[in-house]
Amino acid sequence: MRACVLAAPGGGGIEHLQISDVPDALAPGPGEVRVAIRAAALNHLDLFVAAGLPGGAEHFPHIVGADAAGVVESVGSGVAGVRAGDRVMLNPGISDYTCEFCRAGEHSLCVHYRLLGEHLPGTAAELVTVPAHNVARIPNITPELTWPEAAAFSLVTLTAWRMVVTRAQVKTGETVLVWGVGGGVSLAALRIAKLFGARVIVTSSDDAKLAAARKLSADVTLNHRTQNVAQEIRALTNKRGVDVVVDNVGTATWDDSLRCLRRGGCLVICGATSGPQVGLDLRRLFWHQWSILGSTMGNAGEYAEIVRRLANGALRPIVDRVYPMAAVRDAYAHLAKGEQFGKVVLELPSSA
Numbered sequence: 001m002r003a004c005v006l007a008a009p010g011g012g013g014i015e016h017l018q019i020s021d022v023p024d025a026l027a028p029g030p031g032e033v034r035v036a037i038r039a040a041a042l043n044h045l046d047l048f049v050a051a052g053l054p055g056g057a058e059h060f061p062h063i064v065g066a067d068a069a070g071v072v073e074s075v076g077s078g079v080a081g082v083r084a085g086d087r088v089m090l091n092p093g094i095s096d097y098t099c100e101f102c103r104a105g106e107h108s109l110c111v112h113y114r115l116l117g118e119h120l121p122g123t124a125a126e127l128v129t130v131p132a133h134n135v136a137r138i139p140n141i142t143p144e145l146t147w148p149e150a151a152a153f154s155l156v157t158l159t160a161w162r163m164v165v166t167r168a169q170v171k172t173g174e175t176v177l178v179w180g181v182g183g184g185v186s187l188a189a190l191r192i193a194k195l196f197g198a199r200v201i202v203t204s205s206d207d208a209k210l211a212a213a214r215k216l217s218a219d220v221t222l223n224h225r226t227q228n229v230a231q232e233i234r235a236l237t238n239k240r241g242v243d244v245v246v247d248n249v250g251t252a253t254w255d256d257s258l259r260c261l262r263r264g265g266c267l268v269i270c271g272a273t274s275g276p277q278v279g280l281d282l283r284r285l286f287w288h289q290w291s292i293l294g295s296t297m298g299n300a301g302e303y304a305e306i307v308r309r310l311a312n313g314a315l316r317p318i319v320d321r322v323y324p325m326a327a328v329r330d331a332y333a334h335l336a337k338g339e340q341f342g343k344v345v346l347e348l349p350s351s352a
């Protein structure tokens, strides 16, 4: 089968991506399905993998991509929920369904948790074999979801849902700050926080993105390149600060995230695109009684819930640009520039 691969370990970046012929994904074993992929969406994670993430891929050539949608090609024994021919989306987080955390329903805490395209072969390939737990039928909504939209849904929506709903428990009337609104997680966080009745303040360095965010019902927009976000937040909240900050930027936003937080507020973090190291004055932490929460992906119950919300029309993915698989380097380069509003997606030939 044809696949987008990194040929060798050690990173080397985007120029080491290539389209190659690789062995077909294995026929599905018990409880597994094999999916003929029609579109695969990129995430910031894919840039880290291309740069050589420590603890990442072990087998090369390594197929990239975490998100995807396609048609079920075959199913293994014991699979009941889906059948060949079904249009499905993939949940990129693979759990063992046996450890203590899985038994408690917390699949993204699984001691063997792995992500497609990071630890495991990815989704930018003609065929992908995954546990049947990890596929969901694409809901029929009007207008019909395109393959790129379906591929763009899972990772960022699941991540944002767990951050906003499960971890930070955003409630009606609360004020939420979301950094960097062009990215997929931030866009999903904005829309989910609005679903739960929050007042949402978003930032970007790009006024066009801020205008687009207002159309998605962002209440306040701040340009973090030209405005002092912490000062603006204090003015907007009568010096109180926001209830929740949603941050996947890391080093670059850490100090301002804390300056923006109210007493007893919650900072929830799912990524560190600008760097992972930060400083913390513990006296401020305990005096202000802040909660600083990590969050990764989500569990099976949360995934089912976001698929239900997609079926209701509430969480339709936003696609920035679609590239043919052969233009994978251009797609990565576009993502790396950070100019996107929504998801960057690879489309596979329909003969796949």
Ligand SMILES: [Zn+2]
Residues within 6 Å of the ligand: 095, 096, 097, 098, 099, 100, 101, 102, 103, 107, 109, 110, 111, 112
């Ligand atoms: Zn587990």
